[in-house]
Amino acid sequence: MEIVVLLKQVPDTETNVQIDDDNAGIKTSDVKWVINPYDELAVEEALRIKEAQGGDGKVTILSAGTERVVEAIRTGLAMGADEGVLIQDPAVESSDGLGVAKILAAALKDISYDLIIAGHRAVDDDGYLVPAAVAELVGIPHVSMVVDETIQDGKLRCERTVDGGTVIMEADLPALFTTQRGINDPRYASLPGIMKAKKKPLQTRSLTDIGVDANQVGAEGAKCSIQRLSFPPERAPGQIISGETPEEKAAELVRRLREEAKVI
């Protein structure tokens, strides 16, 4: 089984995000970069599928971005993935989700796969777009927000999150599915894993290499573009409810929620 994991490098969720001076992006100087937590689930799931099949097959990590992303791919390789491919171009950073999907879909033409796994969203732009768009562009079935899966007889069987519960879906391979929290607990890269990862193949390719016209992606090709970033309005300082007993405090809170806030 040949598996491709779509991976994005994002700021750690504990990052105190700062907006840059032209209000168009974030300050990256103090950011700790990590694998998007949902993509980490995707790497782990790919490794488990490979291990369940006796270690046969290959897990390839595919990402797009700047040279900085090499570190995230190496981390995935240290977890146990076999190869990495980075589409490196400045245009990637200014592409919208659809642009990134077009780049990844083009790169996939040169990679053989039975299965593609990706996190169901990236915790930086929260776009939800790239995995579904990649599946559409390469023309394979797609199941989103998967919390459990099995592969048997060329079919992917998934438990997927829907409102109010889950559903079991089945798709013929090749297929793409996206991971949701609950599917697994990702392993940490071991020290020997980190050492081995340094020698694993990591290929860097340009947009020209994969046959993408830079004007079709990047800022020029973007159909949804950021105009301005701002912080949400600060909340006014709150009040601590006083009282002698928990019951008194509870009664005072409920009174205020009803009379001041008018929410109950």
Add this chain to the structure above:
Amino acid sequence: MPHGILVVAEQMDGKFRKVTYEITSQGRRMADAAGEPLTAAVVGAGVESIAGQLASFGADKVLVVDDPGLAEGTPESYAAAIFQVIKANEPKIVLFGATVQGKDLAPRLAARLDAGLAMDCTEIRLEGDRLVAVRPIFGGKVLAEVAVESSPKLAAIRPNVVEIEENLKEGQIEKMDVELPAAQTQLIEKRVEPSGQVDLTEADTVVSGGRGMGGADFSIIEELARSLGGAVGASRSAVDEGWRPHSDQVGQTGKVVTPSLYIACGISGAIQHLAGMASSKYIVAINKDPEAPIFKKADYGIVDDLYKVVPAITAEVKKLKE
């Protein structure tokens, strides 16, 4: 020539989701501002009887695709049907609800239509030929104003953020047939919990428990949520401990919620949790640690043992309802 605004209705078990009334009302306001007609698309199996309801919220026309092939409700079949509706009607703008279903459908259609998509918007307006939207990114730590320039322009609106307005229109119902392609994905089984539960992202009140709960017994949280007609949420720590399912998690790596009232019980207020609930209208924090960061975001705070305070609040709420 593309014209008009199309809203994609979402229904579950023969009822429209609340977000459907929200996006229809928002579509009406935008249609009025732009002098364009508003069409609502209702897609599913056995949906014709409810379609007319959307005329009360401002739809000039309701397009119904009622096809037994849509009974399983696979995203793939819905995407195929909605794609054909869009192709046949050529709207300038297509609005979705940013629910689990909307977040699956809208990206598929963006790729098929080669169209720009603003996902999970909290504000949306037309500026001439551009669609301008505000969408929280980094789980709500930052707001991005984005412009969509394509034909059509797609946007998915977050539940609970735009106002529902009744606005009676003629709502002429038009049936449309679609051709569903051979299915690539099959529904095998539905494991949907009994209805009656309020969905976390649509709930008007959310009561969440965190590490301070000390264990998996969330009964006092559930009782307070029930008394307020709300939903139960949890912090990442509570989920990581295995006390609550992942689907309950509120935060940057869970669900982002925008209820009128958010009650955080035993939650210290890690950045990634605050990101998921900070746009709630009112926030109440209950924690025995007066230094907990959550108090900085809370409108009302109670410093005390949550096991004493929460049941007392439930009792007070019940008194009000008697």
